[in-house]
Amino acid sequence: MANVESPVRGLGGALPMPAWEGLIRAGAARSYAVGDVLVRQGETGAFVLCLTAGKIKVTRSEPDGSEVLLAVRGPGEVVGVIAAIDGGRRSATVTALQACVAYALPAARFRAILEGHRLTDQLVRHVVERLREGEDLRSELAQLSAQRRVAAMLLRFAACDTSSRQVIEISQSELAGAAGMSRAAVAAELSALRRAGLVVTGRRRLELLDLAGLRRILLEG
Known part of the structure; x- marks a missing residue:
């Protein structure tokens, strides 16, 4: 071995x-x-x-x-x-x-x-x-805004990855189910995160570009 x-x-x-x-x-x-x-x-x-x-x-x-x-x-x-x-x-x-x-x-x-x-x-x-x-x-999720819920779940699912490129191979529907939100609400929040340069989205793929930025959203709201 x-x-x-x-x-x-x-x-x-x-x-x-x-x-x-x-x-x-x-x-x-x-x-x-x-x-x-x-x-x-x-x-x-x-x-x-x-x-x-x-x-x-x-x-x-x-x-x-x-x-x-x-x-x-x-x-x-x-x-x-x-x-x-x-x-x-x-x-x-x-x-x-x-x-x-x-x-x-x-x-x-x-x-x-x-x-x-x-x-x-x-x-x-x-x-x-x-x-x-x-x-x-x-x-905790029940007390968060939609934006903070999405940030919290992205950070949670990225926690298992120690590489410099944080990529999560899940769909927006799966993220919505985990966060207790509708797919449309998650799509809207991801769109805002894309415009802010924090994430890149693809088919069954979410790449996190700025973990510090996501943490600020979670902590500051």
């Missing part, structure tokens, strides 16, 4: 390097093309995936048939953690936004490795933080 780079995001970024290396060594490498589904909502959680390259999106199907974009994640993410802990079904669908490489290992083996490094408590804290993060976001 090639040398494993230290992740900077996700559960992998929170673990000591020996633990992350142990997870990768115990896994089987899998490659995913753009649009491939890594795990599907409702499936049983028999394994986890440790993402080492590429970006993924996390979506959830609602009872009314709509699909909500929950997150965009990058290297260091461990897919399927909650199902691995409780043995339940997947709570969301994970899809490749870029070409991805991930290492698959059985849920029991994943838990055993973390237990061996005495990291079970850290795993639980990570899961709780993620759940609380989602709850806090919904509460």
Whole structure:
């Protein structure tokens, strides 16, 4: 196996390097093309995936048939953690936004490795933080103007990318669903951000040119 780079995001970024290396060594490498589904909502959680390259999106199907974009994640993410802990079904669908490489290992083996490094408590804290993060976001968005909602979601989805060019491979409809807005309202706000030189939009692609400018919108309103 090639040398494993230290992740900077996700559960992998929170673990000591020996633990992350142990997870990768115990896994089987899998490659995913753009649009491939890594795990599907409702499936049983028999394994986890440790993402080492590429970006993924996390979506959830609602009872009314709509699909909500929950997150965009990058290297260091461990897919399927909650199902691995409780043995339940997947709570969301994970899809490749870029070409991805991930290492698959059985849920029991994943838990055993973390237990061996005495990291079970850290795993639980990570899961709780993620759940609380989602709850806090919904509460915060409800209090923001349309412009600040869009800025907040763009910054959130760009957070997994450490490259100098911040590109998010999502559609305006997905952004609208995540922000709790209509597509028309999101399109209007993106148009204003384009005129201000903060973003460039394309088909299923948003490039953020000025993160500091977006942060000012979020903080100052």
